[in-house]
Amino acid sequence: MSDTNSNSTVPETSHVPVVLIENVNPNVRNMEYAVRGPIVARAAEIDSEIKNGVKKPFAKVLPANIGDCHATGQTPITFIRQMQKERAKKRILAGCRGGSIGSYSGSPGVEVIRQDIAAYITKRDDVPSKSEDVILCTGASDGIKTILSMLMTGKTGNERAGIMIPVPQYPLYSATLTEYNAQPIRYFMNEENNWSLDISELRRAIEEAKSKCLPRAICVINPGNPTGQVLTRQNIEDVIKFAHDERLMILSDEVYQHNVYAKGSEFFSFKKVLMEMGAPYNRHELASFMSASKGFMGECGFRGGYFEVVNFHPAVKACLLKTISVKLCPPVAGQAVIDCVVNPPVLGDPSYDRFMKEKTHVLSQLKEKANLVTELFNSIEGIKCNTVQGAMYSFPQIFLPPKAIEAAKAKGQTPDSFYCFSLLEETGLCVVPGSGFGQKEGTYHFRMTILPPLEEIRINIVKLAYGSPRLSGNDLHLCTFINKWRSCDSYNIL
């Protein structure tokens, strides 16, 4: 083995790397993605420390930072995993070149899977869907980035592409716009009205942006991430009218379409509403995104996703297909998983009973946790949480005492980051600061998934309510405000 050090004749200090952080692409350098940010890195460190015998006031970190279902204990749906062995060998494999899942598929995906997805959408919406409008992708993120990249103008100043995104939003959107050097046009969700989407706010946002950029599209996340709201049909109609009037393509992120919990809430796809509105709206351009990572299946690791393009001009669609061909194809195993999602067992199939039982179990557990989380948070003084109507997240507002805000500033952290780091260190609960998703100036939040087992969620929120001895001490005064809630005496955790 060559000893590279002994060969060295140049002193350490003389070496200047070709690439320093200062000359990394500034758009890449400025990207931020809090879901896997420094707090998650710290959580991993803490887990290592525990493994190495360092004593903590908790036995393990509870990851509630990312919508990663199986990682937090959800059992994979049997049908999906069996399909990998059995059904894939027949129908799907017949659709793969050379009969192997190890062949590249067509760039938009395996043809039979595109057909199954179109059939699923048709049934879901009672509006026809065509397989040639369905494009598989490497998780929904990949599809969203592809469509956004097409909308860039390659220009600067007021001709730079502007994309409307909600605040708070899943930070894929803001990170991608930073990477593409586009102008985010931020519209604020209405926290006072359970994170509803107000059209007047869309108007305010776009009017303010018009001098700065060329608005090209509006992104809507429904059910909401991180905010968990489910849009009403009327609301969706209003968004479509707005997009039509302002000539904005609609990107509807509908990856949580199976995750609706609240009484009275119902999922309507933008495609269905747009088509049923009739002319001129039924010819408006829409891309709708779905994933195998969420819903009841939670098969995140397979990176299966798809999108449907609606009313795309043929030349634009041809350009889209050309663009994705450079990436060759999305993972075929992930495509097969998506097929299970859109083409599940039906009454009479041998696997039907077990599938329905497992699906119902997962969704009812999530529903229970959605209710529990809202209720528990709202029983804590200093925390206010809207109803988790859908998706997998709660996004409570935290009211921090001035001393905590000062302490955060002194440490160079945002107050919510400071809060979440303390929460992690003291209780082991890993959540993401609201600043990673965007929030109104002067308000503080965090995003907590509702994925961990019910009892672990309950215990951790109780810990949060009581605070821990160190946190509630006189030094920081961070958690004294939440130390008043005393209704869970059965948990002897202090």
Added chain:
Amino acid sequence: MSDTNSNSTVPETSHVPVVLIENVNPNVRNMEYAVRGPIVARAAEIDSEIKNGVKKPFAKVLPANIGDCHATGQTPITFIRQMQKERAKKRILAGCRGGSIGSYSGSPGVEVIRQDIAAYITKRDDVPSKSEDVILCTGASDGIKTILSMLMTGKTGNERAGIMIPVPQYPLYSATLTEYNAQPIRYFMNEENNWSLDISELRRAIEEAKSKCLPRAICVINPGNPTGQVLTRQNIEDVIKFAHDERLMILSDEVYQHNVYAKGSEFFSFKKVLMEMGAPYNRHELASFMSASKGFMGECGFRGGYFEVVNFHPAVKACLLKTISVKLCPPVAGQAVIDCVVNPPVLGDPSYDRFMKEKTHVLSQLKEKANLVTELFNSIEGIKCNTVQGAMYSFPQIFLPPKAIEAAKAKGQTPDSFYCFSLLEETGLCVVPGSGFGQKEGTYHFRMTILPPLEEIRINIVKLAYGSPRLSGNDLHLCTFINKWRSCDSYNIL
């Protein structure tokens, strides 16, 4: 179901889509990727025509356009597929969160797999590799795009990023540079010397480019795609010295490192050579790419790839890790496949004998085809083919008669596209025109994979040699020049 047509009150012609091809991102619009270009689309049409009973002078299309092993008949390696069932359940699954392959992995990949890759590289090169420098990705393409994106400057004019790429090159590079609005600095491989890489040509290329852009990196494909050459160790040393002198990061695309066939040719990784050169070269920055899609395994559909970053500045590496976190993680099943590649059965393992037999069989078949293809092509008048030393492609030069060039121009096609379309229509052989990879002005080539079964390759090249009645007719005079080779009388194909 809503009848959207009957609802329409606006006449067809009044509708103007929000996005027309004219206002698609010009960088996206200008991307080109010939490996899945119009000729492949036509091949799919022909296959449909045959299925629908249209008579053709051949029974089926022979896809030789893309390095898709299983699609063209290669049997998956048993060990890799069994691992999906058995080994994954133990070691790999233990490395997955919640013990499920359906969880997101860390963004750089599953930790144990990164360790296995580092061990593989260490053994391959006899130079240490660290798992924290190994990053898994969604096929090598994904990794290459990630590194290139970091090197962009976000500026225009002579501060625009320039990236050196070979000509001919795998068009991922040119397409990505177009997408990123970077300046390709094209260096020509020396066809007269079996596609060798001449340092004098690198110098010419960079000197000419310096007034137009800021050169930031050099991409080298070794073994070459589409050119099949294998660089000598001396050649690699010279490239490293050049890159060091010009302060260019090196991107070494080494996805064909298992595919070396020619006597006297040997694969040396850039990492090994760079490290063994000693100072100052052993501190130069390098990213080296590998894939599960090529080699003996050919598991393209799993989209498994990785890259090793060498000598990256810590802040730059941290930025890289942040960037990939937005994509969450590469497909975990693909990561597991990569693990099989780098951590195969060893002598004494129950699966060892079968694994070695299958691996040897695939590689020896490829070697035989590499030799056969070179030999057959060179026996045809009007075709000249360099030795296929490695990778999976031949890239023969075709000498077209002036009438064929005129006929192509009249059709608005490049002469090589015209030739390849004719070849497809007349013989069913689907290859990619050289213009999709770049070639010297006035020369014409095509890329043909060596993946189809040996006999099918032989038959198709014979067809090519004889031409077909229509092609060799008086109308086009396209193939008369190849109609002279008469040594394969045993194939009665005309």
